[in-house]
Amino acid sequence: MNPFIAFLATLFSIQSNPKEKMNIESIYDITINSINGQHINLSDFRGKYLLFVNVASKCGFTPQYKELQELHENYKDKLQIIGIPCNQFGNQEPGNSNEIVSFCEVNYGVTFLISEKIDVKGKNQHPLYSWLTQKINNGKTDSSVKWNFQKYLVDTNGQLIDYYLSVTSPLNSKITKHLK
Numbered sequence: 001m002n003p004f005i006a007f008l009a010t011l012f013s014i015q016s017n018p019k020e021k022m023n024i025e026s027i028y029d030i031t032i033n034s035i036n037g038q039h040i041n042l043s044d045f046r047g048k049y050l051l052f053v054n055v056a057s058k059c060g061f062t063p064q065y066k067e068l069q070e071l072h073e074n075y076k077d078k079l080q081i082i083g084i085p086c087n088q089f090g091n092q093e094p095g096n097s098n099e100i101v102s103f104c105e106v107n108y109g110v111t112f113l114i115s116e117k118i119d120v121k122g123k124n125q126h127p128l129y130s131w132l133t134q135k136i137n138n139g140k141t142d143s144s145v146k147w148n149f150q151k152y153l154v155d156t157n158g159q160l161i162d163y164y165l166s167v168t169s170p171l172n173s174k175i176t177k178h179l180k
Helices: 003-011 064-075 097-108 127-133
Strands: 031-033 039-041 049-055 079-085 151-154 160-164
Touching: 049 064, 064 079, 064 097
Parallel strands: 049 079
Antiparallel strands: 031 039, 049 151, 151 160
16 A cells, blocks of 8 residues: 555544553553563653654655754753554554664664564554553544654652644754743
8 A cells, every 4th residue: 555545544543443441550551572572661761751652664754853862962860762663554563673783873873772572553452552642541632543653741749741743843842841
């Protein structure tokens, strides 16, 4: 399928996973692994902002890796960026873990945290994205992930601040105003 057609189809699709209240107290109770298989303990980041970004190496928005790295370097004392590889949008992240790590390091000098490849929507949606996209869990708003490089910002207390569509630069003041 043409990637633009796939983008439009995704943009207008309805999230297919049911909304159920998760049996957790906060986002800090959710588990996810790094791209190297190491457990990421989100509670280690209490007191920092968290920016979750579903990433892909073959997307028109892939150059945002550079801006994400710049954001990481400028705010690493206040912000933890977690790039989350996902292959659900136009099959634009087909690589395995080693290929993804190599691509990020070689092409963009990425040093921020990259997670395992997951589903961010649909019946196999990772619990992290169930929390990020469902008001019943995050207490703020419902959303659906429309495309690669959609961003979710969580405050220093583990509360969802907002989400930003792919066209929003990681360096946009909508995001950085919270970090100053």
